[in-house]
Amino acid sequence: MKKILFMLIGVSLxxxxxxxxxxxxxxxxxxxxxxxxASEGKDMRQIVELLAGxxxxxxxxxxxxxxxxxxxxxxxxxxxxxxxxxxASRGIVGVIGTYGSSVTEASQNIYAATNTxxxxxxxxxxxxxxxxxxxxxxxxxxxxxxxxxxVEAMLEKGYKRIAILHDSTTYARGLxxxxxxxxxxxxxxVVFFDALTPGEQDYTTILTQIRRDEPDVVFFTGYxxxxxxLLRQKMEMGLNVPFIGGDANNNPDxxxxxxxxxxxxxxxxxxxxxxxLPSPVAQDFLAAYIEKYxxxxxxxxxxxxxxxxxxxxxxxxxTGSTETATLAAYLKNDLQAFPGLTGMINFDEKGxxxxxxxxxxxxxxxxxxxxxx
Amino acid sequence: xxxxxxxxxxxxAVGGIYALIALGYTMVYGVLKLxxxxxxxxxxxxxYLGLTLLASLGLTGYVGTAGGxxxxxxxxxxxxxxxxxxxxxxxxxPLRNSPRLSAVVSALGASIVFSNxxxxxxxxxxxxxxxxxxxxxxxxxxxxxxxxxRIIILATSLFLMIGLYVFIQKTRTGTAxxxxxxxxxxxxxxxxxxxxxIMLVFFIGPALGGAAGLMVGLHYGQINFTMGWIYGLxxxxxxxxxxxxxxxGAMVGGLLLGxxxxxxxxxxxxxxxxxIAFFVLILILIVRPTGLLGERVAEKI
Numbered sequence: 001m002k003k004i005l006f007m008l009i010g011v012s013l014x015x016x017x018x019x020x021x022x023x024x025x026x027x028x029x030x031x032x033x034x035x036x037x038a039s040e041g042k043d044m045r046q047i048v049e050l051l052a053g054x055x056x057x058x059x060x061x062x063x064x065x066x067x068x069x070x071x072x073x074x075x076x077x078x079x080x081x082x083x084x085x086x087x088a089s090r091g092i093v094g095v096i097g098t099y100g101s102s103v104t105e106a107s108q109n110i111y112a113a114t115n116t117x118x119x120x121x122x123x124x125x126x127x128x129x130x131x132x133x134x135x136x137x138x139x140x141x142x143x144x145x146x147x148x149x150x151v152e153a154m155l156e157k158g159y160k161r162i163a164i165l166h167d168s169t170t171y172a173r174g175l176x177x178x179x180x181x182x183x184x185x186x187x188x189x190v191v192f193f194d195a196l197t198p199g200e201q202d203y204t205t206i207l208t209q210i211r212r213d214e215p216d217v218v219f220f221t222g223y224x225x226x227x228x229x230l231l232r233q234k235m236e237m238g239l240n241v242p243f244i245g246g247d248a249n250n251n252p253d254x255x256x257x258x259x260x261x262x263x264x265x266x267x268x269x270x271x272x273x274x275x276x277l278p279s280p281v282a283q284d285f286l287a288a289y290i291e292k293y294x295x296x297x298x299x300x301x302x303x304x305x306x307x308x309x310x311x312x313x314x315x316x317x318x319t320g321s322t323e324t325a326t327l328a329a330y331l332k333n334d335l336q337a338f339p340g341l342t343g344m345i346n347f348d349e350k351g352x353x354x355x356x357x358x359x360x361x362x363x364x365x366x367x368x369x370x371x372x373x
Numbered sequence: 374x375x376x377x378x379x380x381x382x383x384x385x386a387v388g389g390i391y392a393l394i395a396l397g398y399t400m401v402y403g404v405l406k407l408x409x410x411x412x413x414x415x416x417x418x419x420x421y422l423g424l425t426l427l428a429s430l431g432l433t434g435y436v437g438t439a440g441g442x443x444x445x446x447x448x449x450x451x452x453x454x455x456x457x458x459x460x461x462x463x464x465x466x467p468l469r470n471s472p473r474l475s476a477v478v479s480a481l482g483a484s485i486v487f488s489n490x491x492x493x494x495x496x497x498x499x500x501x502x503x504x505x506x507x508x509x510x511x512x513x514x515x516x517x518x519x520x521x522x523r524i525i526i527l528a529t530s531l532f533l534m535i536g537l538y539v540f541i542q543k544t545r546t547g548t549a550x551x552x553x554x555x556x557x558x559x560x561x562x563x564x565x566x567x568x569x570x571i572m573l574v575f576f577i578g579p580a581l582g583g584a585a586g587l588m589v590g591l592h593y594g595q596i597n598f599t600m601g602w603i604y605g606l607x608x609x610x611x612x613x614x615x616x617x618x619x620x621x622g623a624m625v626g627g628l629l630l631g632x633x634x635x636x637x638x639x640x641x642x643x644x645x646x647x648x649i650a651f652f653v654l655i656l657i658l659i660v661r662p663t664g665l666l667g668e669r670v671a672e673k674i
Contacts, residue, residue, distance in 0.1 A: 034489065036599050038497030168644060195644035199603050201593040204383045205635040206643045212376055225499050229595055236520060238511070256501045257595040298498070 024067040025060070025322065027052070027312060028087040028095035028116075030107060031305070035075035036199065036225070039253070040099050043302030044121065045070055046293055048096060048309045054288070061316045073098050077106035084110040093322045094119065096308040099301055101125030102170040108136060117324045119308035122301035124247070125174045129350040135328050137351040139307040139340070141271065141358060143171065146247055147178030149358040150269055154217055154244060155186055163192035163215035163241075165206070165230075167222035175221040175246050191215050196226060203230050204237060211239050221246040227266075228257025235262040244268065247358070251299045255367035263363045267372070271300050271342055271357040276371050282341045300342065307340040314338060378517050380639040381632060386523040388631020389530030393585040394608035395615070395623035396537060397578030403554040403618040404574050406473065410480035411460060412582055413605015414487035417598060419453045419583025420590040421495055424502055438506060446587055453583025454576040461575040484601075491598040499597040502590045522592055529588065533581060534624045541620060550574060554618070607650075614654050616667025625665055630654075 029048050032041035052066045060066055071087045073080035080098065084107035087095055094117030098104050104123035111118045112133045120128070120138040124146065129136060154162060162183060166176035173195070180190050192213045196206050207230065210218060218241055220227055227249045234243070235258075245268035255263045275286065275296070285306065290296055297303055315327045315335065331347050338345040346354040360372040394416050401409045426445055464483045468476045510521040541547040552560040553570040561567050589604075590596045607630060615626025630650060637649030657665065 034492065034497075036597065038492060042497060194642060197603075197647060199597075199599060201589055201595070201600065202383070202387045204386075205380060205638045205646075208376065208379050208383060209639060209643060225595065225597065228499075229593065232594060238518070253498050257499060259504050259594070 023064065025062065025064045025316065026067045026069050026090060026092045027309065028090065028092040028097075029068050029070045029305070029309075030073050030080065030083050030087060030095055030097035031070070032075035032099055032103070033070075033072040035079075037075040037099055039298060040122070040302055041072070041075070043297045043299065044097065044099070044305040047289065047297060047302050047306040050289055050292055051285075051306050051309050051313075055313055061313060062320060062322075066313070073103050073107070075100055075103060077102055080104075080106045081110060083107070088114040088116050092116065093316065094312050094324070094327065096305050096312070097121060098123065100169065100171060101128060101174070104128060105170065108133060111135070115324050117312070117327055119312060121305035121308050123171070125170045126178070127174075129352050133351070135324055135351075137308075137311075137328075137331060137347055137353075139304040139311070139342070139345065139353055140301070141355075142352055143175040144178050146269055146358055147175055147182055149360070150175075150219060150244065150246070151179055151182040151186065153267070153269070153360050154219065155188060157217070159216040160188050161191045161213075161215045161217075162188055163210050163213060163218040164190055165192070165210070165218060165220045165222070166195050167198045167226060168195040169198070169222070171248070172221040172223070172246065176219075179219055179221070192218075196222065196230075198222060198226055200226075201229065202233075204233050207234055207237055207239055210241065211237070215241055217241065218243050219246075220244070220249075223248040224251040224254040225257060227268075228254045228263070231258040231262040231266055235259075242267070247271065247300075250301075250361070250369070252367075252369075253298070255363060260365060260367045263367055264365045266363045268361055269358050270361055271304070272359050272371065273300050273303075273369065276359075277341070277343065279339060279341075279343070281339050285341050303341050307342055307345060310340060311335060311338060311345060375517060376639060378515075380635045382517075382519050382523050384632035384635030385628060386526050386631070387634065388611075388628035389527045390585050390589060390604070390627075391608050391611045391630050392624045392627025393530045393533060393588075394582050394604055395611040395627045396534065396620065397582040398609050398612040399615075399617055399620060399623040400550075400574050400578045402612070403620075404550065404557075404571060405465070405476075407465065407476050408480065408609070409460075409465075409578070410477070410605070411464070411483035411487055412578065413601035413603075413608070414484050414491070415453055415457060415460070415579040415601075416582040416586040416589075416604055416608075417491060417596070417601035418456060418487065419449050419579075419586025420596040420600070421491055421500070421586075421598075422452055422583070423449045423587035423590050424500055424596065427503065442506070442591070446584055449583045449587045450580035453586075454580035457575045457579025457582075458572055460579070461571065484605075488598055488601060495598065497598065499595050502594050502596070504594060507591055526588055526592060530585075531624075533584060534620075537577065537581070538620055538624075546573065610650070610654055613664055614657060616661075616664025619664070619666050622664055622666035629665075 031044040049068055052068045056065050069090050071083035073083045080103045096119050099122035101123040104120045117135045124140050124143045126142050126144050164176045166172040183190055227245050243266050247270045249268040250270035315330045319326050319330045348354050361369045362372050364370050397412045464479045465476055508521050511518045512521045549565045550570050553567050557567050611626035611630040612623050615622030633653050634646050634650045638646040
């Protein structure tokens with residue numbers, strides 16, 4: 001009986017889609033509007049709404065206006081599961097988002113069960129695309145790619161004793177493990193491997209431990225609020241070891257938290273920020289964004305949500321369809337060297353973005369992020 | 374050995390802040406048998422109000438850094454205290470005669486309202502205190518480097534805690550608070566205005582929480598609207614550890630929790646820091662269900 005009921009619900013959902021989407025093309029956006037990543041979510045929303053507005057001014061898609069349906073995932077897996085269920089039942093063509101890997105992971109199966117196309121923007125954990133979900137894509141690179149670039153950057157500087165610090169989130173742990181595996185084959189030693197508790201203020205305990213192990217460099221795979229605090233307290237303790245961070249540190253707030261003096265010399269990996277991209281698409285977008293909201297987007301991750309929207313819009317326009325399977329096939333097979341805001345975009349069979357995206361940045365004494373290579 | 378002492382000072386500095394916040398939990402619990410779950414957010418409000426006042430008044434320019442900070446601390450404590458009283462009026466007083474669970478749910482609701490209000494007013498990104506206000510001196514104690522701010526934080530916390538203890542033990546008002554904690558009905562019959570006592574408790578507890586928030590902001594520099602959650606949880610644990618309802622218990626519990634955390638992180642694993650702290654809490658509660666100093670049940674608060 002239960003099975004039949006589920007099948008009925010499933011079938012009715014299948015038919016519900018086209019009925020709802022008859023007047024506008026609805027695209028879902030799942031982003032953290034509350035919780036500790038709320039500033040990322042706000043940027044994601046502003047970017048996607050700006051781009052949707054531009055598409056609508058040019059006549060929309062397939063002759064219809066685009067409507068963005070926003071759901072708040074709170075940066076929290078439980079809230080995300082509810083948000084995903086809500087979005088999936090609103091007749092959306094696809095969903096953009098979200099930021100954290102653990103949050104995305106909580107929503108993946110819900111979208112998969114409802115055959116909803118999902119394009120994540122900040123979820124770099126490797127296993128998200130190793131599950132064989134046919135309709136999952138991401139515009140960000142994966143952690144193993146980032147781990148490779150990080151290890152290369154550290155070895156290139158001649159560091160031998162390496163400390164790795166993560167924060168136990170899916171993302172940071174994945175990146176830390178990847179770097180440790182790669183370092184095992186290299187001429188270097190991991191002398192410290194541990195996690196901090198995100199959201200705390202006092203990291204002197206862990207910095208004292210790091211000092212004891214005398215590393216040449218510390219690779220921190222967590223997020224910018226903690227990185228800022230670590231840099232600041234490291235300076236206050238008189239600890240001079242250089243820090244290199246993962247891509248979640250690409251946020252100007254890092255420098256505000258740490259202060260210019262403490263942040264100077266901090267290096268981190270990241271896909272290039274829009275300001276560093278010479279492409280006219282990125283420059284036009286940036287100008288429009290600043291005109292509308294008064295300042296540039298805070299981080300690259302929100303811009304990657306914009307790329308998610310743009311590839312989806314491109315796929316709808318090119319295929320003339322809103323069928324999930326058609327769109328997914330187009331993204332995997334036919335989308336070639338699409339000029340995204342963050343560079344050329346292609347997807348492989350798993351839904352991962354192909355190409356070398358990561359760069360190394362260093363903070364200068366004025367707190368600017370300077371592209372290194 | 375050097376590692377041990379460095380971690381001890383690290384733990385004591387954090388523990389002092391836990392203790393200060395724990396006092397707010399323990400005082401309210403002592404009088405009302407209510408866990409004020411919004412207390413952590415009052416701490417956050419203290420940190421944000423301190424930042425606003427510091428930025429808008431430019432106090433340190435007029436009366437020097439030390440005087441300015443003292444005045445700032447008094448203003449923050451006063452304002453957060455008033456917010457505490459308003460919280461009681463709005464969220465707890467109407468439920469005074471309802472089942473205790475209703476008040477707990479109301480407290481959780483108040484906590485959500487507070488943290489989201491802070492987010493809407495100040496925005497979701499972390500805020501940063503101006504730098505360079507505090508001395509960054511490193512002080513050498515038996516050859517071990519101890520940043521002077523660690524000592525100032527611990528000393529300020531201890532000063533506020535001892536001040537509160539003397540106030541509760543030696544003054545008439547303090548006696549009234551203790552009486553209301555033991556038996557509200559009897560206290561009322563003795564001519565004590567219990568409603569005023571409750572109001573006072575809801576002023577002092579949040580004021581101390583606000584002071585802790587200001588100290589965190591000044592010392593660590595970065596504040597965010599979710600920080601009250603972690604500090605609140607830790608302080609609540611500290612209050613239980615020391616014996617909830619007992620003021621010296623909150624102080625001991627806070628300091629002890631800070632030290633357990635940093636020692637656990639230093640000698641076992643940093644990732645398991647919180648798990649170790651909670652494991653110790655469970656052990657202590659198995660041996661002493663009322664907490665470390667919880668035996669003086671008659672002298673709750």
